[in-house]
Amino acid sequence: MLLDTASLYFRAFHGVPDTVRAPDGSPVNAVRGLLDMIAKLVGEFAPTDLVACWDDDWRPRWRVELIPSYKAHRVAREADDGSVEIVPDLLQPQIPVIREVLAALGIPVVGAADHEADDVIGTLAGRSRMPVDIVTGDRDLIQLVDDSRGVRVVYTGRGMSKLELLTDAAVLEKYGVTPRQYVDFAVLRGDPSDGLPGVAGVGEKTAVALLKDFDDLDGIVAAAADPDVAVAASVRAKVDAARDYLRVAPRVVEVTRDLDLAEHDGRIRRIPSERAADLEALDQTWGLGSSLTRARAALETAADGG
Numbered sequence: 001m002l003l004d005t006a007s008l009y010f011r012a013f014h015g016v017p018d019t020v021r022a023p024d025g026s027p028v029n030a031v032r033g034l035l036d037m038i039a040k041l042v043g044e045f046a047p048t049d050l051v052a053c054w055d056d057d058w059r060p061r062w063r064v065e066l067i068p069s070y071k072a073h074r075v076a077r078e079a080d081d082g083s084v085e086i087v088p089d090l091l092q093p094q095i096p097v098i099r100e101v102l103a104a105l106g107i108p109v110v111g112a113a114d115h116e117a118d119d120v121i122g123t124l125a126g127r128s129r130m131p132v133d134i135v136t137g138d139r140d141l142i143q144l145v146d147d148s149r150g151v152r153v154v155y156t157g158r159g160m161s162k163l164e165l166l167t168d169a170a171v172l173e174k175y176g177v178t179p180r181q182y183v184d185f186a187v188l189r190g191d192p193s194d195g196l197p198g199v200a201g202v203g204e205k206t207a208v209a210l211l212k213d214f215d216d217l218d219g220i221v222a223a224a225a226d227p228d229v230a231v232a233a234s235v236r237a238k239v240d241a242a243r244d245y246l247r248v249a250p251r252v253v254e255v256t257r258d259l260d261l262a263e264h265d266g267r268i269r270r271i272p273s274e275r276a277a278d279l280e281a282l283d284q285t286w287g288l289g290s291s292l293t294r295a296r297a298a299l300e301t302a303a304d305g306g
Contacts, residue, residue: 001047002121004136005109006055009034009098011137011156013091022286027090031097032291037160038107039294042268042302044163045133045154049266050299052102053120056111059083066248069195097286104278105299106271108264115256122255125151140186140194140253145171145179176208184217187249196249199242206235221246270303271296 012033020029042050059071061082076086087095102109110120122144125132131150134141137157145153145166153166164170172178177185188207190198202210214220223229224239239246271279283292 001041001045001050001133001135002124003038003041003050003052004117004121004134004138004141005034005052005098006058006117007137008037008135008156009095010091011160012037013088013094015159018090023284026286027094028097028286028288030091030094031101031286032288034098035101035288035291035295038105039291039298040160041135041154042295042298046302046306047133048130048268048302050107050268051124051264051266052107052109053117053124054109054111055117057082057114058085058116060114060116062114063252067196067245067252069197070252072195074195097282101279101282101286101288101292104271104275104282105295106269106275108266110261110264112259112261115259119256119259120261122257123259123261125149126257139191140182140255142166142171142175143179143182143186143253143255145182175204177211181211181216183250183253184220185211186253187217187246188220196253197245199238199246201234201238210235217246217250268299268302270300 009030013030016029016033018027018029020027020032022028038050041047059075059082063070064072064083071083074086075083077084099109110124111117112120112123118138118141121134121136121141125134125144128149128151131152133152133154134144135154135156137155139155139157142153142155144151145168147168155164155166158164164174166174168179171182175182175185185204185207186196188199188202188210189204190196210220214223221239221243223231224236279292279296282288
């Protein structure tokens with residue numbers, strides 16, 4: 001099980017009231033909410049391995065150089081080492097606590113310089129010799145769904161009480177395209193949440209129809225450039241006007257699958273005494289209460305093969 005960690009802790013922050021506080025009054029709603037998510041996910045899907053994938057760079061410069069609007073609406077300010085993301089004031093101090101708690105639970109946090117968690121997930125899913133569940137609210141990761149390799153997306157977009165399990169057939173039914181076509185679909189349609197403009201005047205229905213007729217983006221561009229191919233004049237003009245965008249956008253949307261990642265052990269194991277003491281100290285400091293208890297119980301049941 002690969003967690004798109006930021007996607008989950010942002011959802012936890014907005015889903016759990018910020019009145020949930022530590023003994024010293026610090027907010028811990030995102031920490032406790034994430035622990036509750038982990039308890040539910042591990043209990044429901046019984047993974048043998050669990051990795052928290054991390055955004056070491058939430059807006060990589062190389063993606064921005066290709067499409068300057070990429071995530072631009074989420075930039076608080078520019079810094080010498082990259083863009084600083086808009087993060088709610090009450091969430092920011094919880095992020096280091098989340099990392100501490102994950103470490104004490106034995107869940108490795110894995111990131112990569114100049115890359116997003118999506119790229120870490122793409123790399124780990126591609127290398128895995130066992131079935132993989134990717135937990136995310138980010139639709140871009142649908143491109144990784146692959147029944148032949150047992151790769152599914154546990155989609156959290158409708159909330160933790162309405163998890164969607166996306167397989168090849170589920171993606172086709174939900175979006176009208178295959179996982180292999182999803183990058184091209186996203187490029188054509190665009191995605192305001194990522195600052196991806198899309199092709200002006202091409203919405204989901206037109207994107208699906210074009211991919212049905214011409215299979216992929218290369219086929220669509222070639223058809224639009226060929227006067228002998230039956231393509232509506234309006235669509236031909238829209239594709240032609242977006243030619244420069246279409247040349248670079250797939251590289252922005254496609255997740256990287258060949259990162260050199262740090263060694264880690266994602267196997268879920270019983271918590272040894274020294275880390276149990278760390279967890280108890282964290283619980284005392286941050287008042288993690290029943291959320292931590294549930295997460296520990298779920299992980300220990302999974303470690304025992306339950």
